[in-house]
Amino acid sequence: MAAQISKLPLTGLVSMVSEAKSEGVLRPTTSNDTGRYERTGLAEPVNMQISTGLFIRSLPEPAYLPFHWSAHIHPEGQLYFCREGSFRVVTEAYLYRPETLDQVTHWIKKIEDLMAEKNFPVSSQLELFIKIEDQDCAYYFVDHTTRAESWLENIDTDDLGLPPVVSISQLNILCEELYWSHVEHFPMHTGLDRNTLDSLVCVFTHAICDQMTSRVSTFPYSQKECEAFVSLLKNSRDHLSDGNIVCTVARLWSLICRNRYLTYYGQECSRLSRDQAVLYDPETKNQWVSTVASRISFKTADRYLAQLNDVFVDHLVYSEQWKSMVTGCLQDWRGALHGAFLGLMLHLFFLALTPSPSLAVASASLFVTSLLGSTLLIHRYAPLQGISAAEAMDYLEAIQSPTFKFQFVALTFALPHALNLWGTFVLFVNCIFMLATRFGTGFAAGISVVAVLAFLLFQWTTSERFNMSLTTFHDKFQAKFFSDPG
Missing domain, CATH: 1.20.5 (Single alpha-helices involved in coiled-coils or other helix-helix interfaces)
Structure with missing residues (x-):
């Protein structure tokens, strides 16, 4: 899908701890702002002695963990720890290191004191995430009943790095996306109920019908991909307590929630078709650029401008539409390249007969420029054919002019074909001159x-x-x- 929640670090948040600065700062964060995939570290493998029968009778004793704590391994390989109690606590801090365990214990106590001070509701369905950041700590809560994230203080969405919303219900969709992102990251200590999976199957089933019957479906996956997801989910029904399945279902629900946010699901002005704009976008100024481009490109630029605008409605990109547009452009440019090459070859037949060398040079130059332009565009866009919707969105954001939008981009796309046509026209004029010389x-x-x-x-x-x-x-x-x- 094209758009994702920003992962910029939070700044300017007020500390919720009254102790001195050396005690550290507790700051709210979200499950999409934990830096999970940004951490770096170097492993140091060493030679190790394998004692007799080490793995035969039983596994080696794990390192010590305090009572109620357990270790889990995410399907991707990330180690995390979970504490059972009046509410759960999860963290990716390495608790086998005593000083890290002390820090985690310290911050859990601080947060429990704040919860008691603020009368924060506690239940067995509540789960706390904490991340140790040197002397500081980042946190958030998730509630498995309401399927949303929450915090101990009032806080603006902008301070959390969340995008703007139009209503409380849309904010709830964002918080549910954050919830499923959390479950995806910590799936091994919990399970799913059957209704959660069945509802997801129904969502993808409807999407199959929508993709089959509509050219402008707002669903981010193709019919073939949706069918694969339905098959995968149906095969998972008997394994709802397995962390691998929990992770899979949570990731898909997170993507559904993201798409619902982008389509203004349940709002007064929801996006019912992919080409429907629901956000204000000022009209393009300097329309004379499009007029000139249309004239000199024999309206070819108009076609490319329409395609670019269609694939980037409200700055959203759907991967299937992006791939379709780039594939079509590449086919056009390869056709223009072949046409330019054939045009150049025709000059060999007229080289000795042409009465106007200047026209021959002009047409040959146009064909050569078309050939070079096609080659450069193919070289530039062939690698972009298979990029993700988010990457395509970032690319289109970068090349779109605030003033001219895609007008100059469309003209650039149209140049190989337009130069081909101009070269053909000049070559035709040269042929007319040749006929006039030979036959009158x-x-x-x-x-x-x-x-x-x-x-x-x-x-x-x-x-x-x-x-x-x-x-x-x-x-x-x-x-x-x-x-x-x-």
């Missing part, structure tokens, strides 16, 4: 008139106006000559 001006003029008429006829018969006029004429003719006399 009258013959050349006649060929020119025939060519122009053929071009106009082609343009007319392939236009919508022609088909509408033909239909109108047919209806009138049929009404006049074949109407029922009675």
Whole structure:
């Protein structure tokens, strides 16, 4: 999917601890702002002695953990720890290190004191996450009943790095996304109920129908991908207590919640089709650029501008539409490249016969420029064909001008084809000059008139106006000559 919650570090938050600065700062965070995939570290492998029968009768005794604490390994390999009690605590801090365990214990006590001071509701469905940051601590709560994250203080969404919302219900969708992100990161000590998985199957089943019957579905996955997800989920129904399945289901629910936020699910102005804009976007200024680009590119730039605008409605990108657009562009540019090469080859036949070397040089230059432009565009965009929706969104954000939007980008996309057409036109003019030299001006003029008429006829018969006029004429003719006399 195209957009994700910002993972910028939080700044300017007020400490919730009244002790001196040396005691550290407790700050709220979210499950998408823990830096889980940004940490770095170096392993130091050593040679180790394998004692007799080490792994035969039983596994070696694990390192000591305090009472109520247990260690778990995420399916991706991340070690985390969970404490059972009046409410659960989870952390990725390495508790086998005594000084880290002391820090975690210290901050849990601080948070418990604050909870008692603020009369924060406690239940067995409540779970606390803490992250040790040198002397400081980041935290958040999740409630498995309400499926939302919460904190001990009032805090703005902007301070948490969350995007803006239009209502409390949309904020609830954001908090549910954060909840599922937490469950995805800590799936091994809990299970799922059957309804959670069945509801997800129903969501993807509806998405299959939507993708099959609509060209502008707002669902972020294709029909084929949705069918694969449904099959995967149905095969998981008998393993709802397995952490691997919990992680899988939580990740998918997190993605569904993100898509619901982006489509304004349940809001007054929800996005019902992919090409429907629901956010204010000022009209593009300097439309003369599009007018000039349309004229010099034989309206080719208009087609590319429409495609770019269609794939980036409200600054959202759907991966299938992005891939389709880039694939079509690459096909166009390869076609322009082949056409430019053939145009250059035609110059070999006319090299000795052309009466106007300057026209030959001009047409050859246009074909060469088209060939080079096609090559550069193919080289630039072929690697972007398979990027994710988020990466495509970032790329389009970077190349979109605040003033001209995609007008110049569309013109650049259209140049190989436009230069091909201009090169063909100049080559045709050169051929007319050659015919005038060989067979006389009258013959050349006649060929020119025939060519122009053929071009106009082609343009007319392939236009919508022609088909509408033909239909109108047919209806009138049929009404006049074949109407029922009675």
